[in-house]
Amino acid sequence: MAIALTSVPAFARIARAPTIALKGRDFIEACRSLGLSTPRILVRHVLANIFAEILVMGSLWLANAIRTEASLAFIGLGLRPPTPTWGGMIREGFDNILDSPWLAVVPGTAVLIVIFSLNLIGDGLRDAVDPKLKGGE
Numbered sequence: 001m002a003i004a005l006t007s008v009p010a011f012a013r014i015a016r017a018p019t020i021a022l023k024g025r026d027f028i029e030a031c032r033s034l035g036l037s038t039p040r041i042l043v044r045h046v047l048a049n050i051f052a053e054i055l056v057m058g059s060l061w062l063a064n065a066i067r068t069e070a071s072l073a074f075i076g077l078g079l080r081p082p083t084p085t086w087g088g089m090i091r092e093g094f095d096n097i098l099d100s101p102w103l104a105v106v107p108g109t110a111v112l113i114v115i116f117s118l119n120l121i122g123d124g125l126r127d128a129v130d131p132k133l134k135g136g137e
Contacts, residue, residue, distance in 0.1 A: 003065045014057055018050045052129035056122050063118035070111050086111045 022028060022045075031041045066086075072078045073087025074094075081088065086107045093103030 003068050007061055007065065011054075011057065011061065015050060015054055018053055019046055022046050022049055052125070056125045056129065059118050059122040059125060063115045063122070066111065066118070067115055 028041060028045060031045060036044075069078060069085065070087035070090065073085040074091045075087075076091070078085050078087050089107035090104050090111075093100070093105070093107065097104055
């Protein structure tokens with residue numbers, strides 16, 4: 001929860017730039033002149049136009065949140081031991097690294113695979129939704 005709350009201001013800042021860019025566009029002015037309410041314009045037109053950027057940033061920041069949680073749990077600042085976390089599993093396995101290296105390697109590999117996968121998904125989404133990358137430009 002703490003990781004999510006600390007990410008909200010930066011996420012809002014990134015969502016703010018395209019929102020401001022859309023604010024002065026002609027179709028938003030047309031919506032206002034038709035008498036549409038501000039919430040309707042925000043949800044139906046602004047959010048629909050920035051949703052792809054928010055989705056890409058969300059996938060990339062989810063990978064960052066997982067890495068942060070695993071790091072904090074590894075140094076002992078995460079959730080307490082009956083709750084399983086990847087960082088806690090790596091820490092417990094690290095205590096027995098000479099006898100049973102798989103206890104640290106398997107959760108570490110799981111963290112690596114998930115973070116790498118989320119980064120690939122974020123890059124793929126960016127490539128799919130970025131109009132500059134489409135069609136020979």
